[in-house]
Amino acid sequence: MARGDETALVTGATSGIGREFAEQLAQRGYGLVLVARDAERLERVQSELISRYALPVEVIVADLLEASGLESVEQRLAARPVRVLVNNAGFGLKEPFEAQPIEQEDRHLDIHVRVPMRLMHAALPGMVAQGAGNIINVASVAAFTPRGSYGAVKSWVVSFSRWANNRYRANGVHVTAVCPGFVHTEFHQRLGAGLDDIPEWMWLEPGQVVAEGLADAGRGRSVSIPSLRYKALIGLSRLAPSAITQRAAARGR
Numbered sequence: 001m002a003r004g005d006e007t008a009l010v011t012g013a014t015s016g017i018g019r020e021f022a023e024q025l026a027q028r029g030y031g032l033v034l035v036a037r038d039a040e041r042l043e044r045v046q047s048e049l050i051s052r053y054a055l056p057v058e059v060i061v062a063d064l065l066e067a068s069g070l071e072s073v074e075q076r077l078a079a080r081p082v083r084v085l086v087n088n089a090g091f092g093l094k095e096p097f098e099a100q101p102i103e104q105e106d107r108h109l110d111i112h113v114r115v116p117m118r119l120m121h122a123a124l125p126g127m128v129a130q131g132a133g134n135i136i137n138v139a140s141v142a143a144f145t146p147r148g149s150y151g152a153v154k155s156w157v158v159s160f161s162r163w164a165n166n167r168y169r170a171n172g173v174h175v176t177a178v179c180p181g182f183v184h185t186e187f188h189q190r191l192g193a194g195l196d197d198i199p200e201w202m203w204l205e206p207g208q209v210v211a212e213g214l215a216d217a218g219r220g221r222s223v224s225i226p227s228l229r230y231k232a233l234i235g236l237s238r239l240a241p242s243a244i245t246q247r248a249a250a251r252g253r
Protein backbone atom coordinates (compact mmCIF):
# COMPACT_ATOMS: atom_id res chain seq x y z
CA MET A 1 0.00 0.00 0.00
CA ALA A 2 1.27 3.47 -0.89
CA ARG A 3 2.12 6.19 1.60
CA GLY A 4 0.83 9.74 1.01
CA ASP A 5 -2.27 11.88 1.18
CA GLU A 6 -4.61 8.91 1.02
CA THR A 7 -7.48 8.09 3.33
CA ALA A 8 -8.46 4.90 5.12
CA LEU A 9 -11.91 4.33 6.65
CA VAL A 10 -12.07 1.90 9.59
CA THR A 11 -15.29 0.65 11.19
CA GLY A 12 -15.23 -0.33 14.86
CA ALA A 13 -12.19 1.89 15.47
CA THR A 14 -12.73 2.52 19.19
CA SER A 15 -11.43 -0.83 20.43
CA GLY A 16 -9.45 -4.00 19.73
CA ILE A 17 -8.53 -4.88 16.16
CA GLY A 18 -10.16 -1.77 14.61
CA ARG A 19 -8.33 0.57 17.01
CA GLU A 20 -5.08 -1.15 16.01
CA PHE A 21 -5.87 -0.82 12.27
CA ALA A 22 -6.32 2.92 12.83
CA GLU A 23 -2.95 3.11 14.60
CA GLN A 24 -0.99 1.12 12.01
CA LEU A 25 -2.61 2.87 9.03
CA ALA A 26 -1.71 6.23 10.60
CA GLN A 27 1.87 4.97 11.04
CA ARG A 28 1.86 4.32 7.28
CA GLY A 29 0.75 7.90 6.62
CA TYR A 30 -2.95 7.49 5.87
CA GLY A 31 -5.49 10.11 6.86
CA LEU A 32 -8.35 8.41 8.67
CA VAL A 33 -12.11 8.24 8.91
CA LEU A 34 -13.05 6.40 12.09
CA VAL A 35 -16.52 4.90 12.64
CA ALA A 36 -18.14 3.56 15.84
CA ARG A 37 -21.08 4.30 18.16
CA ASP A 38 -19.30 5.65 21.23
CA ALA A 39 -18.69 9.35 20.50
CA GLU A 40 -16.50 9.98 23.53
CA ARG A 41 -14.16 7.07 22.79
CA LEU A 42 -14.02 8.02 19.10
CA GLU A 43 -12.98 11.57 19.98
CA ARG A 44 -10.32 10.24 22.35
CA VAL A 45 -8.86 8.02 19.60
CA GLN A 46 -9.08 10.94 17.16
CA SER A 47 -7.07 13.31 19.38
CA GLU A 48 -4.48 10.62 20.28
CA LEU A 49 -3.85 9.88 16.60
CA ILE A 50 -3.75 13.54 15.54
CA SER A 51 -1.24 14.38 18.26
CA ARG A 52 0.94 11.34 17.45
CA TYR A 53 0.90 11.47 13.64
CA ALA A 54 -0.28 15.01 12.67
CA LEU A 55 -2.64 13.56 10.05
CA PRO A 56 -6.28 14.43 9.27
CA VAL A 57 -8.62 12.22 11.33
CA GLU A 58 -12.41 12.49 10.83
CA VAL A 59 -14.91 10.65 12.99
CA ILE A 60 -18.39 9.43 12.11
CA VAL A 61 -20.48 8.53 15.14
CA ALA A 62 -22.77 5.88 13.71
CA ASP A 63 -24.59 2.73 14.71
CA LEU A 64 -24.09 0.63 11.58
CA LEU A 65 -27.23 -1.34 12.46
CA GLU A 66 -29.38 1.80 12.16
CA ALA A 67 -30.35 2.84 8.62
CA SER A 68 -29.28 6.45 9.23
CA GLY A 69 -25.89 5.39 10.66
CA LEU A 70 -25.11 3.07 7.76
CA GLU A 71 -26.24 5.69 5.22
CA SER A 72 -23.94 8.34 6.73
CA VAL A 73 -20.92 6.08 6.16
CA GLU A 74 -22.08 5.08 2.66
CA GLN A 75 -22.52 8.76 1.78
CA ARG A 76 -19.01 9.59 3.02
CA LEU A 77 -17.55 6.77 0.87
CA ALA A 78 -19.49 7.87 -2.21
CA ALA A 79 -18.69 11.58 -1.78
CA ARG A 80 -14.90 11.26 -1.45
CA PRO A 81 -13.15 8.04 -2.42
CA VAL A 82 -10.96 6.33 0.16
CA ARG A 83 -7.87 4.25 -0.66
CA VAL A 84 -8.46 1.71 2.14
CA LEU A 85 -11.71 0.41 3.65
CA VAL A 86 -11.50 -1.80 6.75
CA ASN A 87 -14.76 -3.59 7.53
CA ASN A 88 -14.09 -4.58 11.11
CA ALA A 89 -17.01 -3.64 13.41
CA GLY A 90 -18.60 -6.73 14.88
CA PHE A 91 -19.71 -8.70 17.90
CA GLY A 92 -20.45 -12.27 18.89
CA LEU A 93 -23.44 -13.94 20.53
CA LYS A 94 -23.27 -15.98 23.69
CA GLU A 95 -26.28 -18.29 23.65
CA PRO A 96 -26.66 -21.45 21.58
CA PHE A 97 -28.43 -20.73 18.28
CA GLU A 98 -31.84 -22.11 19.29
CA ALA A 99 -31.84 -20.14 22.56
CA GLN A 100 -30.58 -16.81 21.22
CA PRO A 101 -33.45 -14.35 20.50
CA ILE A 102 -33.88 -14.33 16.73
CA GLU A 103 -33.70 -10.50 16.66
CA GLN A 104 -30.13 -10.79 17.99
CA GLU A 105 -29.28 -13.32 15.28
CA ASP A 106 -30.67 -10.85 12.70
CA ARG A 107 -28.45 -8.06 14.06
CA HIS A 108 -25.44 -10.39 14.09
CA LEU A 109 -26.08 -11.38 10.45
CA ASP A 110 -26.43 -7.71 9.49
CA ILE A 111 -23.24 -6.45 11.17
CA HIS A 112 -21.09 -9.23 9.66
CA VAL A 113 -22.69 -9.59 6.20
CA ARG A 114 -25.08 -6.81 5.17
CA VAL A 115 -22.97 -3.92 6.54
CA PRO A 116 -19.63 -4.93 4.91
CA MET A 117 -21.44 -5.76 1.65
CA ARG A 118 -23.06 -2.32 1.54
CA LEU A 119 -19.86 -0.48 2.47
CA MET A 120 -17.92 -2.37 -0.21
CA HIS A 121 -20.63 -1.45 -2.71
CA ALA A 122 -20.32 2.21 -1.71
CA ALA A 123 -16.48 2.25 -1.78
CA LEU A 124 -15.78 0.26 -4.95
CA PRO A 125 -16.83 2.80 -7.62
CA GLY A 126 -14.35 5.37 -6.26
CA MET A 127 -11.56 2.80 -5.97
CA VAL A 128 -12.19 1.46 -9.48
CA ALA A 129 -12.25 5.02 -10.90
CA GLN A 130 -8.90 5.75 -9.21
CA GLY A 131 -7.46 2.40 -10.31
CA ALA A 132 -6.31 1.65 -6.74
CA GLY A 133 -7.66 0.49 -3.41
CA ASN A 134 -7.57 -2.08 -0.66
CA ILE A 135 -10.60 -3.50 1.10
CA ILE A 136 -9.84 -5.46 4.26
CA ASN A 137 -12.69 -7.50 5.69
CA VAL A 138 -12.07 -8.82 9.20
CA ALA A 139 -13.30 -12.43 9.19
CA SER A 140 -12.08 -15.20 11.54
CA VAL A 141 -10.57 -18.68 11.52
CA ALA A 142 -14.12 -19.68 12.49
CA ALA A 143 -14.85 -19.30 8.76
CA PHE A 144 -13.02 -22.56 8.05
CA THR A 145 -14.96 -24.96 10.30
CA PRO A 146 -18.72 -25.15 10.90
CA ARG A 147 -19.31 -23.18 14.08
CA GLY A 148 -22.83 -21.82 14.43
CA SER A 149 -23.98 -18.59 12.87
CA TYR A 150 -20.63 -16.89 13.69
CA GLY A 151 -18.69 -19.40 11.55
CA ALA A 152 -21.33 -19.08 8.82
CA VAL A 153 -21.21 -15.27 8.58
CA LYS A 154 -17.42 -15.29 8.58
CA SER A 155 -17.46 -17.93 5.77
CA TRP A 156 -19.55 -15.50 3.76
CA VAL A 157 -16.94 -12.80 4.36
CA VAL A 158 -14.11 -15.08 3.16
CA SER A 159 -16.04 -16.30 0.12
CA PHE A 160 -17.12 -12.81 -0.94
CA SER A 161 -13.61 -11.40 -0.41
CA ARG A 162 -12.08 -14.19 -2.53
CA TRP A 163 -14.51 -13.46 -5.33
CA ALA A 164 -14.08 -9.67 -5.12
CA ASN A 165 -10.28 -9.91 -5.05
CA ASN A 166 -10.36 -11.89 -8.28
CA ARG A 167 -12.96 -9.65 -9.87
CA TYR A 168 -11.39 -6.24 -9.09
CA ARG A 169 -7.67 -7.11 -9.23
CA ALA A 170 -7.57 -5.94 -12.87
CA ASN A 171 -8.90 -2.56 -11.66
CA GLY A 172 -6.06 -2.21 -9.14
CA VAL A 173 -8.34 -3.02 -6.20
CA HIS A 174 -7.46 -5.83 -3.78
CA VAL A 175 -9.82 -7.41 -1.26
CA THR A 176 -8.44 -9.37 1.67
CA ALA A 177 -10.26 -11.35 4.37
CA VAL A 178 -8.17 -11.23 7.55
CA CYS A 179 -8.88 -14.37 9.59
CA PRO A 180 -7.55 -14.22 13.16
CA GLY A 181 -7.88 -16.83 15.89
CA PHE A 182 -8.49 -15.70 19.49
CA VAL A 183 -7.36 -12.10 19.96
CA HIS A 184 -7.08 -10.10 23.21
CA THR A 185 -9.76 -7.41 22.64
CA GLU A 186 -13.11 -6.50 24.23
CA PHE A 187 -14.93 -8.99 21.98
CA HIS A 188 -15.28 -11.88 24.47
CA GLN A 189 -15.93 -9.70 27.50
CA ARG A 190 -18.67 -7.80 25.58
CA LEU A 191 -20.48 -11.04 24.80
CA GLY A 192 -19.96 -12.29 28.36
CA ALA A 193 -18.15 -15.49 27.37
CA GLY A 194 -15.99 -17.39 29.87
CA LEU A 195 -12.82 -18.42 28.07
CA ASP A 196 -10.79 -20.01 30.84
CA ASP A 197 -10.50 -23.22 28.82
CA ILE A 198 -8.63 -21.48 25.98
CA PRO A 199 -4.89 -22.14 26.40
CA GLU A 200 -2.60 -19.12 26.49
CA TRP A 201 -0.76 -20.11 23.28
CA MET A 202 -4.00 -19.71 21.30
CA TRP A 203 -4.24 -15.97 22.06
CA LEU A 204 -2.91 -13.33 19.66
CA GLU A 205 -2.36 -9.61 20.17
CA PRO A 206 -4.09 -7.08 17.87
CA GLY A 207 -0.69 -5.64 16.86
CA GLN A 208 0.42 -8.88 15.23
CA VAL A 209 -2.98 -9.55 13.59
CA VAL A 210 -3.07 -6.11 12.00
CA ALA A 211 0.62 -6.04 10.93
CA GLU A 212 0.26 -9.40 9.17
CA GLY A 213 -3.17 -8.47 7.74
CA LEU A 214 -1.80 -5.24 6.26
CA ALA A 215 1.26 -7.03 4.86
CA ASP A 216 -0.95 -9.65 3.15
CA ALA A 217 -3.30 -6.94 1.85
CA GLY A 218 -0.24 -5.14 0.42
CA ARG A 219 0.66 -8.37 -1.41
CA GLY A 220 -2.87 -8.55 -2.86
CA ARG A 221 -3.78 -11.79 -1.05
CA SER A 222 -7.45 -12.79 -0.74
CA VAL A 223 -7.00 -14.46 2.65
CA SER A 224 -4.68 -13.64 5.53
CA ILE A 225 -4.32 -15.99 8.51
CA PRO A 226 -2.16 -14.18 11.07
CA SER A 227 0.54 -16.17 12.93
CA LEU A 228 2.33 -19.39 12.04
CA ARG A 229 0.46 -21.34 14.71
CA TYR A 230 -2.96 -20.56 13.19
CA LYS A 231 -1.67 -21.14 9.63
CA ALA A 232 -0.54 -24.57 10.82
CA LEU A 233 -3.83 -25.27 12.65
CA ILE A 234 -5.94 -24.36 9.63
CA GLY A 235 -3.64 -26.37 7.33
CA LEU A 236 -3.99 -29.41 9.62
CA SER A 237 -7.75 -28.98 9.95
CA ARG A 238 -8.06 -29.31 6.16
CA LEU A 239 -6.45 -32.76 6.41
CA ALA A 240 -8.19 -33.97 9.59
CA PRO A 241 -11.51 -35.85 9.58
CA SER A 242 -14.40 -33.42 9.98
CA ALA A 243 -15.56 -35.01 13.29
CA ILE A 244 -12.26 -33.96 14.89
CA THR A 245 -12.28 -30.40 13.50
CA GLN A 246 -15.89 -29.95 14.62
CA ARG A 247 -15.01 -31.03 18.18
CA ALA A 248 -12.09 -28.56 18.25
CA ALA A 249 -14.26 -25.79 16.81
CA ALA A 250 -16.84 -26.24 19.56
CA ARG A 251 -14.55 -24.22 21.89
CA GLY A 252 -15.32 -20.52 22.27
CA ARG A 253 -17.47 -18.77 19.69
Ligand SMILES: NC(=O)c1ccc[n+]([C@@H]2O[C@H](COP(=O)([O-])OP(=O)(O)OC[C@H]3O[C@@H](n4cnc5c(N)ncnc54)[C@H](OP(=O)(O)O)[C@@H]3O)[C@@H](O)[C@H]2O)c1
Binds near residue numbers: 018035041180
Ligand atom coordinates in the same frame (compact mmCIF):
# COMPACT_ATOMS: atom_id res chain seq x y z
N1 LIG B 1 -11.30 -10.90 19.34
C1 LIG B 1 -11.29 -12.03 18.69
O1 LIG B 1 -10.92 -13.10 19.25
C2 LIG B 1 -11.67 -12.08 17.23
C3 LIG B 1 -11.27 -13.19 16.48
C4 LIG B 1 -11.60 -13.27 15.13
C5 LIG B 1 -12.30 -12.23 14.54
N2 LIG B 1 -12.70 -11.16 15.28
C6 LIG B 1 -13.46 -10.11 14.60
O2 LIG B 1 -12.77 -8.88 14.75
C7 LIG B 1 -13.68 -7.78 14.59
C8 LIG B 1 -13.40 -6.74 15.66
O3 LIG B 1 -13.64 -7.31 16.94
P1 LIG B 1 -12.72 -7.04 18.21
O4 LIG B 1 -12.25 -8.37 18.66
O5 LIG B 1 -11.75 -5.96 17.96
O6 LIG B 1 -13.87 -6.59 19.24
P2 LIG B 1 -14.09 -5.28 20.14
O7 LIG B 1 -12.84 -4.95 20.90
O8 LIG B 1 -15.33 -5.57 20.92
O9 LIG B 1 -14.37 -4.12 19.08
C9 LIG B 1 -15.57 -4.05 18.33
C10 LIG B 1 -15.68 -2.70 17.65
O10 LIG B 1 -16.87 -2.69 16.84
C11 LIG B 1 -17.63 -1.53 17.14
N3 LIG B 1 -19.05 -1.81 16.92
C12 LIG B 1 -19.77 -2.84 17.43
N4 LIG B 1 -21.06 -2.77 17.03
C13 LIG B 1 -21.15 -1.67 16.24
C14 LIG B 1 -22.23 -1.04 15.54
N5 LIG B 1 -23.49 -1.53 15.59
N6 LIG B 1 -21.98 0.08 14.82
C15 LIG B 1 -20.74 0.60 14.79
N7 LIG B 1 -19.67 0.05 15.43
C16 LIG B 1 -19.88 -1.06 16.16
C17 LIG B 1 -17.28 -1.20 18.60
O11 LIG B 1 -17.40 0.19 18.88
P3 LIG B 1 -18.62 0.92 19.66
O12 LIG B 1 -19.03 0.03 20.79
O13 LIG B 1 -18.03 2.24 20.07
O14 LIG B 1 -19.66 1.09 18.61
C18 LIG B 1 -15.80 -1.56 18.62
O15 LIG B 1 -15.02 -0.46 18.16
C19 LIG B 1 -15.09 -8.41 14.61
O16 LIG B 1 -15.60 -8.44 13.30
C20 LIG B 1 -14.85 -9.82 15.15
O17 LIG B 1 -15.82 -10.73 14.68
C21 LIG B 1 -12.40 -11.06 16.61
